[in-house]
Every structure is written in structure tokens, then in C-alpha cells.
Amino acid sequence: MTMRSTLAFIIGCIFLGVGAPVAAQPLTSFVNPFIGTDGTGHTFPGPAWPFGMVQPGPDNADRGWEYTSGYQYRAPRILGFSQTRASGTGIPELGDVLLQPGLEPREDMASTYDKTTESARPGYYAVELADNGVRVELTTGERVARHRYTFARPGRVWVLVDLQHGLNFMDRQPVLSSEARVTENGVEGVSRRRNWTTRTVAFVVEFDRPVAEARRLAPRAGDLADRYLLGFDVGDDRTLEARAALSTTDVAGARRNLESGQDHSFNQTAAEADAAWEAMLSRIRIEAPDSRKRVFYSALYRALIHPSLITDADGRWRGPDGEIRQADGPRYSTLSLWDTFRASHPLFTLVAPERVDDFVNSLLDHADAAGRLPMWTIWGGETGTMIGEPALPVIADAWAKGFRGFDPDRALDAMIRTQTEDHHLSEWSILERYGYLPFDRVEGEAVSRTLEAGIGDDALARFARALGREEIADRFAARRRTWRALIDPETRLPRGRDSEGRWRTPFDPLKPTSPLNNPGDYTEANAWQYLWTPALFDAEGLRDALGGPAAFAETLDTFFFGLPPTEGAAFLGQEAMIGQYAHGNEPSHHVAWLYALTDRPATGQALVRRIAESFYLDQPDGVIGNDDAGQMSAWYVFATLGLYPAVPSSGRYVLGAPLVEQAVIAAPGVGPVTIRCETTPVAVPSDIAHEDLIARRALALPCSAPAHEGAVTSSWHRPSQQSPRVQ
Structure with missing residues (x-):
């Protein structure tokens, strides 16, 4: 049985009740990803795949001991949503390729949010950005992070793609070199970063609509990596979706990772992530x-x-x-x-x-x-x-x-x-x-x-x-x-x-x-x-x-x-x-x-x-x-x-x-x-x-x-x- 058919079988078992009592409550319903996000736990609420490559989620800050996972529960603003992080560590690292959607193009796209709009479960996270007029949903496969944005109106909308952003430990320039280019429907490139360790991050981000307008932002002091404002025209459904894949090797590797999940819709990916977690959690059943x-x-x-x-x-x-x-x-x-x-x-x-x-x-x-x-x-x-x-x-x-x-x-x-x-x-x-x-x-x-x-x-x-x-x-x-x-x-x-x-x-x-x-x-x-x-x-x-x-x-x-x-x-x-x-x-x-x-x-x-x-x-x-x-x-x-x-x-x-x-x-x-x-x-x-x-x-x-x-x-x-x- 292939991995895809196995996952489909698991999903069917969960949603159709095959092989389990119909009334059994899914174990994923007992998971609260917000536990440990306040104080010194340093966990994060974004979606993850068991032992997966990417962990998209909200970032409230890009440096500071409190923000080693990028997130603190009581922080009032969200800078954007990066694709990688380490859960619960004592030093900040990762936080690669930050995306932040909004109705208007601003160099600073950070936004306040209402905690009552924030929700999370295994493989899924959602929040409404009050200042940006957009609802953000995240999910992930084993190697591909997925974003879905629902805007308050149709028409031209914007996404900040910040390739400089990262969870920074040292107060120094973290990007040693960077190459990026805007493609027909996204952005791709590779950067060399120095923080807790020195590493290579290759990335491919693709949206489900073509880029209508691209603005390269003036660099912040000392920046070596690019930041872009990408404009997209959304219709009456007011939605825009993005897929992001990364690699330690090169852009070709990131693209192959992206293609490994290309047939999956956002909802299907979220269901598969839930099924993968249900299968793992069910390995220990407690009374x-x-x-x-x-x-x-x-x-x-x-x-x-x-x-x-x-x-x-x-x-x-x-x-x-x-x-x-x-x-x-x-x-x-x-x-x-x-x-x-x-x-x-x-x-x-x-x-x-x-x-x-x-x-x-x-x-x-x-x-x-x-x-x-x-x-x-x-x-x-x-x-x-x-x-x-x-x-x-x-x-x-x-x-x-x-x-x-x-x-x-x-x-x-x-x-x-x-x-x-x-x-x-x-x-x-x-x-x-x-x-x-x-x-x-x-x-x-x-x-x-x-x-x-x-x-x-x-x-x-x-x-x-x-x-x-x-x-x-x-x-x-x-x-x-x-x-x-x-x-x-x-x-x-x-x-x-x-x-x-x-x-x-x-x-x-x-x-x-x-x-x-x-x-x-x-x-x-x-x-x-x-x-x-x-x-x-x-x-x-x-x-x-x-x-x-x-x-x-x-x-x-x-x-x-x-x-x-x-x-x-x-x-x-x-x-x-x-x-x-x-x-x-x-x-x-x-x-x-x-x-x-x-x-x-x-x-x-x-x-x-x-x-x-x-x-x-x-x-x-x-x-x-x-x-x-x-x-x-x-x-x-x-x-x-x-x-x-x-x-x-x-x-x-x-x-x-x-x-x-x-x-x-x-x-x-x-x-x-x-x-x-x-x-x-x-x-x-x-x-x-x-x-x-x-x-x-x-x-x-x-x-x-x-x-x-x-x-x-x-x-x-x-x-x-x-x-x-x-x-």
C-alpha cells in the first residue's frame, strides 16, 4: 500500500468509523497546541506533521529568549507566518521565509489580532489579523506548508514575503548571502544564514494565483536578503492559497519537496495531518x-x-x-x-x-x-x-x-x-x-x-x-x-x-x-x-x-x-x-x-x-x-x-x-x-x-x-x- 493510499485508508477509518466504535472520540480532539506557549515552555501553536520537515506558525518577534519558537501567547501582534521552528528550545533559531497577508501594501505588515479568533489543533492553525483584514489558516504535510488567506474584500491584496526574517539569537547580521527571484506565481531562492548554527535555506513559495504586481522593498539596515510585497487579484471568494517548501540543499530540492504534495488541497492536507496525528497518538490509549x-x-x-x-x-x-x-x-x-x-x-x-x-x-x-x-x-x-x-x-x-x-x-x-x-x-x-x-x-x-x-x-x-x-x-x-x-x-x-x-x-x-x-x-x-x-x-x-x-x-x-x-x-x-x-x-x-x-x-x-x-x-x-x-x-x-x-x-x-x-x-x-x-x-x-x-x-x-x-x-x-x- 502506498503512503497516499495508507493515509486515505486512515482518513476513511476515522471519518467513517471503520474498525473503531462510531462514538469513539478522536484522540486529536484532546490535544491543545497552546499548552506551553505562555511563559518558559517555548512551544508553538502552529501545525506540524509527526517528525515533519516544516512547522509553519505565527511569529510575534524575531529575537529574544522568550521567543525561541517565535511565539508567546500574550504577545499582542503577529509579524507574519514563517515555515520552520524548533519547539520548546532555549535558543531562537529557524523562522524561515515569513509570509504576511493584508489588504494594503505596507512595509510593516505586522498586525494585532483578537485572541478569540485564534484556534489550533494538530495539523491546523487559524487567526484573524485585525489590522490587515484577513483570516489566516495554516496546515502542513510532511514537507510542504500550506497557507490559506480569506480577505475582507475582493480585488488587489498583498503578501509580504520577508526572506530576511528569522528567529535571531545573536544581535548580528544573520544572512551571509542571499539570492531570490519573483516567479510567475511566487518566489524562490536560497540563502546562507548564521545564527545558532550556519546553514543553507533553499525555498520555493507558490500561490494559486499569478503575481499581479511585485515591489521590492528598500533594505532594512544591514539587510542582505530580499523582502517583497506581492500583489494578487482575488475574486468574490476572496481567497488566496500558498504552498511553501524548503530544503537544505538547493532550489531544485525545495521544488521537488513542493511537488511531493502538489496534488493535495488545503482541506485534504489538513485532514491528512489530523489522520497522521491520530495514528501516532493512538499508539498509547489511556483510560x-x-x-x-x-x-x-x-x-x-x-x-x-x-x-x-x-x-x-x-x-x-x-x-x-x-x-x-x-x-x-x-x-x-x-x-x-x-x-x-x-x-x-x-x-x-x-x-x-x-x-x-x-x-x-x-x-x-x-x-x-x-x-x-x-x-x-x-x-x-x-x-x-x-x-x-x-x-x-x-x-x-x-x-x-x-x-x-x-x-x-x-x-x-x-x-x-x-x-x-x-x-x-x-x-x-x-x-x-x-x-x-x-x-x-x-x-x-x-x-x-x-x-x-x-x-x-x-x-x-x-x-x-x-x-x-x-x-x-x-x-x-x-x-x-x-x-x-x-x-x-x-x-x-x-x-x-x-x-x-x-x-x-x-x-x-x-x-x-x-x-x-x-x-x-x-x-x-x-x-x-x-x-x-x-x-x-x-x-x-x-x-x-x-x-x-x-x-x-x-x-x-x-x-x-x-x-x-x-x-x-x-x-x-x-x-x-x-x-x-x-x-x-x-x-x-x-x-x-x-x-x-x-x-x-x-x-x-x-x-x-x-x-x-x-x-x-x-x-x-x-x-x-x-x-x-x-x-x-x-x-x-x-x-x-x-x-x-x-x-x-x-x-x-x-x-x-x-x-x-x-x-x-x-x-x-x-x-x-x-x-x-x-x-x-x-x-x-x-x-x-x-x-x-x-x-x-x-x-x-x-x-x-x-x-x-x-x-x-x-x-x-x-x-x-x-x-x-x-x-
């Missing part, structure tokens, strides 16, 4: 009140927007070295790996297993082009953002779970190169010389970088051992223990040391540090929050270092219940706090689950429930902290199921307590697996292997307990201005 379903399916939706397709319809893509390559399958970018290796990629092995091998091959192709595995990629380019080598646990986890659609020798070679060759944030020669990273020999974050080196070492050791490469496995299994050198025996906390072995003085274990706001030994966190990083790969070792099982549990209690939350919003991630647990930042995400390793798992279960119920809400400010390309959302999905990949390279899940009565996971090659919440006592192990979960087909877990008495005193800080991280 819960509608209020819980709205939060859950909105989170699952956000978790499946990225990674984003980067290959053209013919398989070409431009790598981080600037060279165009031919892939033998789909390749993906927008890989926020420091965030997503923790929960997002393990979630894909359950709900999108058919894509996991392609995700890994995307990492390996990147390594071929760049000489090392990626850290944080977007539009095919490397940003070099964050620390550690987070691609390694993604590969190791996939192999541990039985995925075999990539070359293990090629993967092992890329992992070894990445984990041994010095890099500006991976100074292995210094690590091996001293047994840790001394704070006087590296440029900051020495403690965090030492601890996170163990994540990659553990992943490499596990992967090599699975391949029978024992010598390599032993080497990196031994090196992963470098974290122990930084546990201060007096405080039992990770503390900086210099090259002479002297401890950092003075030492404030509650003071967060980050590269821009307050440089120091930790990455957007403090000593207490980084204490738990070794548990991602050596939980038993950390338990022993803290004094054994009883002391481990007592230290967890102190972390959650005995320490005050950080006051103010001076540091990234110090939001949504329970004691020193900061749910707005990823180093804390696994910590509540560590109670499963103590004799009081119910305490962790109660904390997970409270985090889920307090910090995920069905409202625009319902995601507290950057969603980080879906990691925050993936955490919530796992919490709902009652399991979590606390050791991401192991192929195992820590078991907790589901937040719903029942959940059924069913995806290609997975399940159905039914997870039930049991009110009667049920004995379960502390963790379970992925293959055992799949083989069991049914898993009974205890219903989560109420929150620990007096335990949860949450602090929610929403900054009005913060600086993003820069490497």
Missing part, C-alpha cells in the same frame, strides 16, 4: 478522565514533533560540513540530545520504533560529515551546545532494545572517536591525565562535564560488551568511575577540584552556575542537583558513595524535603522546584524515580504524581520550563505509564505507579502491552527490561500514593528576561 487525557495527549503530541526530517524527497541533505549527501533513508535533525537522550529517545523505542534506526543512522551520517557524533543539531548543522556526548546513550539504548537497522561497527567507531578525541567541550586528554576535569585546566563546568563524561563512557562500555569487544568495554567501564574523584568526603556532594587536587573554596552547594549568568563548576544547576547524575549510569556506585541504602534514601529526602528552593529566576532551570529538585531542568528529571532503589518506593511515586499534577496543566502556561524539543513532555508520558528510563543506555525502565487506571501501548512491533493500576497490593521488581516489558503484554503496577505529607512545597518562577546558554 482516564478527559482532563487527564487533554494533558497527556498534548504532551504526547509535543514529544513527537521532533526530531525533524531533514532529507529532501529524493534523499539528499546538506551535512554539518556543508556538503550535500545522498541518504539511503530518511534523516533527521533538531536533535536536542542533552535533553532528549533521557526520555524522548527511549519513548520513541516504544511508540515510534519504525523510526529509531533512522534516528541512529542520522547520528552516524552526521559523524561521517563532522568527524564526531552530534551534540545538538538543527537544520543539519551542529550548534555545539550543552555538554557531554549525549548521542552515545541514544545508540546504546537502541541496540540494547534490539534495533539492528544500523551498522554496529560503524557505530562503535563513531562512539570511540567521539569519546576519545579532544573537543572544545570533551577534553579527554585532561580527564585521563588527572582522573577528573580540574577547574583550573578547563573553561568552566568542570564538575558537570566530569560527571556527564560517565554517561558516554557507560554507553560505550555497554555497547562494546554487547558486541563482544571486551577490551574496549573494560576500558570505558573503568573510566566511567572518574565521577568518584569529585565527591567531597566531607559534604558527600560533587565539588570542584583544581589540578593539585585542592577542593573549590568557598563552596556553596546551593548556588547554581551557568556559563553566562554565573560561570562556575556546574551546568545550569548546583552541586545538589548534579549529585544524582552518576545514577544515570552507576546508581549502585552512587548509593555506596553516599553511605549505603539507608543513607541514599535519607539524602533523597534531604534533596526533596530538607532544602529550600532556589529563590528568584536568575538561573536557567531553577523553576518548578520541590526542595532542590528543579523540574524545569533535565539533570533533575530522573531523581524522583530513584526511590525505586530504596525501601520506600511509594515516596517516589507520590513525588512523580505531584510533579505531574502541579507542573503540567491544560492551559497556555501549563509547561513550566523549556519543553526542550519534547523532553519535558516525554517525561510526563512515562510518568503516566508508571515507568521511566532512569539508566538510558541500559534498555531498562524503572517501575513506579501509573497515573491512570489503564494504558495500552501498541505500535509496529510493540504490543499491545497493557499497563494497569492495581489498588490491591502488588509485588513488582524495581525495574524491567524493554524486551521483557514487550513480552509480558500485561503489567500490573500499584496505584500511586498521595503526596508525602508536607513534602511538596513547589516554587514556580517565570522569568521575564533570561539569557540562553552559549558555547
Whole structure:
């Protein structure tokens, strides 16, 4: 069955009720794309295709930490509608090829809008621009964004095509070069842009009416890219439609992408996008009140927007070295790996297993082009953002779970190169010389970088051992223990040391540090929050270092219940706090689950429930902290199921307590697996292997307990201005 006929079949099943109860409510109806668009969630309400190439949507601004996705819920004006964006990130990027319609030609086409006219659902967005006299509707296919404008009157109308616009991080000229031309019914061209990464953006925009008039606008100060006002004559239906396709390669690639969806009308594309999302969301069905379903399916939706397709319809893509390559399958970018290796990629092995091998091959192709595995990629380019080598646990986890659609020798070679060759944030020669990273020999974050080196070492050791490469496995299994050198025996906390072995003085274990706001030994966190990083790969070792099982549990209690939350919003991630647990930042995400390793798992279960119920809400400010390309959302999905990949390279899940009565996971090659919440006592192990979960087909877990008495005193800080991280 072809993709088109498959989609038609899905649409028929949904609208005709084939194979499902007629009264079943579509799961897409529970998705609220506005969740996370107010405050620090940094999500966007525009349409997307699951893991698709384009994400058209409204832009309120073109720069500023608050506008990393281009949109803030309470912003009063819309500049226009660009075709690409990253959801929930901490740095602005993309926002390519902005279109803005209106009745009159103005150089500034920004418009106010009435919030009551704004609506969104998976694959569709609409709003009325009050100043411009036009209703805008957006939808998208896998590679083609579609716009439909309905004007207040017939006759000559205008569309601003702004090729200079982009979501700008640096206060500098983002366009390095640009070539564009107006065609009979649109505009096409290619530009080279520099912002978070340097990238090539080729584009083709076609309207369903010929261009009646074209005006090239005078450049803004420093502009290198063109801006046009295109005039169109609309009839009594007052409508104008546009299709936009982009490419990392060239205009020919963008045109082939455009042609891949040319037979589809706007309404058909919107229906197909809805059907594609319905098919993906239905891979987890939960029994819960509608209020819980709205939060859950909105989170699952956000978790499946990225990674984003980067290959053209013919398989070409431009790598981080600037060279165009031919892939033998789909390749993906927008890989926020420091965030997503923790929960997002393990979630894909359950709900999108058919894509996991392609995700890994995307990492390996990147390594071929760049000489090392990626850290944080977007539009095919490397940003070099964050620390550690987070691609390694993604590969190791996939192999541990039985995925075999990539070359293990090629993967092992890329992992070894990445984990041994010095890099500006991976100074292995210094690590091996001293047994840790001394704070006087590296440029900051020495403690965090030492601890996170163990994540990659553990992943490499596990992967090599699975391949029978024992010598390599032993080497990196031994090196992963470098974290122990930084546990201060007096405080039992990770503390900086210099090259002479002297401890950092003075030492404030509650003071967060980050590269821009307050440089120091930790990455957007403090000593207490980084204490738990070794548990991602050596939980038993950390338990022993803290004094054994009883002391481990007592230290967890102190972390959650005995320490005050950080006051103010001076540091990234110090939001949504329970004691020193900061749910707005990823180093804390696994910590509540560590109670499963103590004799009081119910305490962790109660904390997970409270985090889920307090910090995920069905409202625009319902995601507290950057969603980080879906990691925050993936955490919530796992919490709902009652399991979590606390050791991401192991192929195992820590078991907790589901937040719903029942959940059924069913995806290609997975399940159905039914997870039930049991009110009667049920004995379960502390963790379970992925293959055992799949083989069991049914898993009974205890219903989560109420929150620990007096335990949860949450602090929610929403900054009005913060600086993003820069490497």
C-alpha cells in the first residue's frame, strides 16, 4: 500500500468509523497546541506533521529568549507566518521565509489580532489579523506548508514575503548571502544564514494565483536578503492559497519537496495531518478522565514533533560540513540530545520504533560529515551546545532494545572517536591525565562535564560488551568511575577540584552556575542537583558513595524535603522546584524515580504524581520550563505509564505507579502491552527490561500514593528576561 493510499485508508477509518466504535472520540480532539506557549515552555501553536520537515506558525518577534519558537501567547501582534521552528528550545533559531497577508501594501505588515479568533489543533492553525483584514489558516504535510488567506474584500491584496526574517539569537547580521527571484506565481531562492548554527535555506513559495504586481522593498539596515510585497487579484471568494517548501540543499530540492504534495488541497492536507496525528497518538490509549487525557495527549503530541526530517524527497541533505549527501533513508535533525537522550529517545523505542534506526543512522551520517557524533543539531548543522556526548546513550539504548537497522561497527567507531578525541567541550586528554576535569585546566563546568563524561563512557562500555569487544568495554567501564574523584568526603556532594587536587573554596552547594549568568563548576544547576547524575549510569556506585541504602534514601529526602528552593529566576532551570529538585531542568528529571532503589518506593511515586499534577496543566502556561524539543513532555508520558528510563543506555525502565487506571501501548512491533493500576497490593521488581516489558503484554503496577505529607512545597518562577546558554 502506498503512503497516499495508507493515509486515505486512515482518513476513511476515522471519518467513517471503520474498525473503531462510531462514538469513539478522536484522540486529536484532546490535544491543545497552546499548552506551553505562555511563559518558559517555548512551544508553538502552529501545525506540524509527526517528525515533519516544516512547522509553519505565527511569529510575534524575531529575537529574544522568550521567543525561541517565535511565539508567546500574550504577545499582542503577529509579524507574519514563517515555515520552520524548533519547539520548546532555549535558543531562537529557524523562522524561515515569513509570509504576511493584508489588504494594503505596507512595509510593516505586522498586525494585532483578537485572541478569540485564534484556534489550533494538530495539523491546523487559524487567526484573524485585525489590522490587515484577513483570516489566516495554516496546515502542513510532511514537507510542504500550506497557507490559506480569506480577505475582507475582493480585488488587489498583498503578501509580504520577508526572506530576511528569522528567529535571531545573536544581535548580528544573520544572512551571509542571499539570492531570490519573483516567479510567475511566487518566489524562490536560497540563502546562507548564521545564527545558532550556519546553514543553507533553499525555498520555493507558490500561490494559486499569478503575481499581479511585485515591489521590492528598500533594505532594512544591514539587510542582505530580499523582502517583497506581492500583489494578487482575488475574486468574490476572496481567497488566496500558498504552498511553501524548503530544503537544505538547493532550489531544485525545495521544488521537488513542493511537488511531493502538489496534488493535495488545503482541506485534504489538513485532514491528512489530523489522520497522521491520530495514528501516532493512538499508539498509547489511556483510560482516564478527559482532563487527564487533554494533558497527556498534548504532551504526547509535543514529544513527537521532533526530531525533524531533514532529507529532501529524493534523499539528499546538506551535512554539518556543508556538503550535500545522498541518504539511503530518511534523516533527521533538531536533535536536542542533552535533553532528549533521557526520555524522548527511549519513548520513541516504544511508540515510534519504525523510526529509531533512522534516528541512529542520522547520528552516524552526521559523524561521517563532522568527524564526531552530534551534540545538538538543527537544520543539519551542529550548534555545539550543552555538554557531554549525549548521542552515545541514544545508540546504546537502541541496540540494547534490539534495533539492528544500523551498522554496529560503524557505530562503535563513531562512539570511540567521539569519546576519545579532544573537543572544545570533551577534553579527554585532561580527564585521563588527572582522573577528573580540574577547574583550573578547563573553561568552566568542570564538575558537570566530569560527571556527564560517565554517561558516554557507560554507553560505550555497554555497547562494546554487547558486541563482544571486551577490551574496549573494560576500558570505558573503568573510566566511567572518574565521577568518584569529585565527591567531597566531607559534604558527600560533587565539588570542584583544581589540578593539585585542592577542593573549590568557598563552596556553596546551593548556588547554581551557568556559563553566562554565573560561570562556575556546574551546568545550569548546583552541586545538589548534579549529585544524582552518576545514577544515570552507576546508581549502585552512587548509593555506596553516599553511605549505603539507608543513607541514599535519607539524602533523597534531604534533596526533596530538607532544602529550600532556589529563590528568584536568575538561573536557567531553577523553576518548578520541590526542595532542590528543579523540574524545569533535565539533570533533575530522573531523581524522583530513584526511590525505586530504596525501601520506600511509594515516596517516589507520590513525588512523580505531584510533579505531574502541579507542573503540567491544560492551559497556555501549563509547561513550566523549556519543553526542550519534547523532553519535558516525554517525561510526563512515562510518568503516566508508571515507568521511566532512569539508566538510558541500559534498555531498562524503572517501575513506579501509573497515573491512570489503564494504558495500552501498541505500535509496529510493540504490543499491545497493557499497563494497569492495581489498588490491591502488588509485588513488582524495581525495574524491567524493554524486551521483557514487550513480552509480558500485561503489567500490573500499584496505584500511586498521595503526596508525602508536607513534602511538596513547589516554587514556580517565570522569568521575564533570561539569557540562553552559549558555547
